[in-house]
Amino acid sequence: MSTLRTEARVALAIARKDALSELRGRHATVSTLFFAALVLLLFGFALGPDSRRLTEAAPGLLWLAIVFAGLLAVGRLHLVETDDGALEQLALYPIERRAIYAGKALAGSAVMLVLGGVLLPAVAILYGIDLARAVVPLVATLVLGTVGFAAVGTFYAGLTVRMRAREVMLPLLMLPVVAPLLLAAVQATAAALAGDPFGELAGWLQLLVVFDVVMIVAGAATYRFLLEE
Amino acid sequence: MKARILGIAALVSVVAAAIVGLVIVPADLNQGDAQRIMYVHVGSAWVAYLSFGVTALAGLLWLWRRDPRFDALALAGAEIGVIFTAFAIWGGMMWGKPVWGVYWQWEDPRLTTTALLLVLYVGYLLLRRLTDDPTRRATRAAVVGLVAAIDIPIVHFSVVWWRGLHQTATIGSPDRILNPAAPLVFVLALVSMTLAMSLAWAYLMVRRYELARLEWAREESARRGRIVAARTPATAREVAR
Amino acid sequence: MSDWPFVVAGYGVILGGLALYAALLQRRLAAARRSGPDESSPLEDE
Numbered sequence: 278m279s280t281l282r283t284e285a286r287v288a289l290a291i292a293r294k295d296a297l298s299e300l301r302g303r304h305a306t307v308s309t310l311f312f313a314a315l316v317l318l319l320f321g322f323a324l325g326p327d328s329r330r331l332t333e334a335a336p337g338l339l340w341l342a343i344v345f346a347g348l349l350a351v352g353r354l355h356l357v358e359t360d361d362g363a364l365e366q367l368a369l370y371p372i373e374r375r376a377i378y379a380g381k382a383l384a385g386s387a388v389m390l391v392l393g394g395v396l397l398p399a400v401a402i403l404y405g406i407d408l409a410r411a412v413v414p415l416v417a418t419l420v421l422g423t424v425g426f427a428a429v430g431t432f433y434a435g436l437t438v439r440m441r442a443r444e445v446m447l448p449l450l451m452l453p454v455v456a457p458l459l460l461a462a463v464q465a466t467a468a469a470l471a472g473d474p475f476g477e478l479a480g481w482l483q484l485l486v487v488f489d490v491v492m493i494v495a496g497a498a499t500y501r502f503l504l505e506e
Numbered sequence: 507m508k509a510r511i512l513g514i515a516a517l518v519s520v521v522a523a524a525i526v527g528l529v530i531v532p533a534d535l536n537q538g539d540a541q542r543i544m545y546v547h548v549g550s551a552w553v554a555y556l557s558f559g560v561t562a563l564a565g566l567l568w569l570w571r572r573d574p575r576f577d578a579l580a581l582a583g584a585e586i587g588v589i590f591t592a593f594a595i596w597g598g599m600m601w602g603k604p605v606w607g608v609y610w611q612w613e614d615p616r617l618t619t620t621a622l623l624l625v626l627y628v629g630y631l632l633l634r635r636l637t638d639d640p641t642r643r644a645t646r647a648a649v650v651g652l653v654a655a656i657d658i659p660i661v662h663f664s665v666v667w668w669r670g671l672h673q674t675a676t677i678g679s680p681d682r683i684l685n686p687a688a689p690l691v692f693v694l695a696l697v698s699m700t701l702a703m704s705l706a707w708a709y710l711m712v713r714r715y716e717l718a719r720l721e722w723a724r725e726e727s728a729r730r731g732r733i734v735a736a737r738t739p740a741t742a743r744e745v746a747r
Numbered sequence: 748m749s750d751w752p753f754v755v756a757g758y759g760v761i762l763g764g765l766a767l768y769a770a771l772l773q774r775r776l777a778a779a780r781r782s783g784p785d786e787s788s789p790l791e792d793e
Binding site: 429432436440441442446449450452453454456457460461464480484487488491492495496499502503505 | 622648
Binding site: 513520524527528538539540542543546547550589592593596597600601603604706709710713714716717720721724 | 749750751753754756757758760761762764765768769772773775776779780782
């Protein structure tokens with residue numbers, strides 16, 4: 278039991294370190310945010326100026342922006358470790374690899390949550406949506422979606438970080454895997470915004486929970502194979 | 507030699523099953539001649555799933571035993587699986603156009619799942635190409651194959667649900683053919699094509715596995731050669747030359 | 748409209764592709780077998 282507590286402490290320490298260095302080094306976060314906002318703007322150009330069409334597509338556009346920004350975020354969380362061989366150093370410590378995984382995934386979720394927290398009101402303003410009606414289900418969807426994305430993203434970022442062409446390989450490998458997450462998150466967001474007329478919101482949230490749990494377990498169990506090389 | 511016999515048996519049975527599906531079986535009452543495509547489509551899809559199952563299992567065994575033979579098996583499964591997945595999608599589209607009126611039906615969970623399957627495993631093959639060290643490649647591929655296999659049921663379930671909530675009427679479902687009420691001839695045509703394709707699959711798997719073993723052996727000897735060359739002093743190499 | 752063009756396209760591409768892949772595999776195998784022995788470095792036995 279105590280070893281599990283140690284692992285949790287290690288994971289939290291790693292998460293704190295990563296999230297702080299990511300958010301304090303404002304450069305990266307701000308540019309990622311700026312990128313996501315730019316994506317939202319470009320969707321407007323691609324689908325506008327009919328504002329009704331944008332309102333209808335808003336849940337999908339929001340999640341695509343989160344996915345694109347999240348890709349940059351989870352990739353960077355591993356990249357910072359390669360600069361001075363820090364990941365190898367980290368792997369030398371006598372700690373469970375899954376604690377490292379958990380810490381990185383937690384940091385990834387935290388950063389993505391910040392991103393989502395900014396993007397959600399931005400979408401509301403740009404595409405004309407009333408958020409106030411559904412704050413609780415929207416936040417729940419955001420949390421579940423970003424946690425799942427970070428769980429998958431941390432695994433694939435660890436896999437590709439020392440690879441050739443990693444900028445291409447990370448999205449190429451992980452985007453098909455997060456497809457069901459995207460589907461469920463968009464449907465949950467749409468249902469929440471519409472006031473859940475068909476009572477489907479709970480089902481999509483449950484699917485997100487299942488996805489999160491499965492991917493966290495899979496990532497934690499296989500992460501050590503990525504570090505051992 | 508055994509592989510050759512298997513190959514000939516596969517060839518003969520695929521030709522025979524194609525004749526059954528194209529000539530002997532009558533056209534379906536509702537779907538007409540387009541129904542005939544179902545035989546190759548279902549056969550391809552079945553074999554593709556089989557391949558990816560082999561890849562996931564072989565990957566697991568590699569992580570456990572570190573035997574390069576398992577990695578060769580995983581590679582064979584992935585490459586052949588990708589090819590049969592592409593066949594299944596092609597067959598689905600050729601069937602969809604005359605029966606549904608469109609090549610691509612987003613509400614059909616099978617088509618959508620299969621498309622994701624294709625990108626998942628094309629990614630797997632690309633990953634293998636971009637990793638030079640054979641051991642590292644096998645490990646990376648094994649974990650990616652495992653995560654992909656875990657993802658497939660979730661993808662399928664989410665798309666089924668998506669369709670269910672949107673309640674779009676689908677005229678003619680591929681399920682009809684597996685219906686117990688379907689006339690026996692149709693079932694026979696489907697079973698014979700599926701069996702024939704499984705034979706072809708077995709033959710291709712054996713061949714691809716052999717090729718993967720040869721490639722591994724060559725890589726290993728090249729690597730050993732490099733290590734020896736690096737350890738040999740430059741002067742000795744000059745003399746040897 | 749007849750469905751036969753779709754049937755022919757379906758069977759043609761799938762069965763043709765199968766044959767093509769088998770033939771390509773055969774060629775790759777033959778090439779690998781040929782280059783196999785002489786590819787090994789002369790220093791390998793040390």
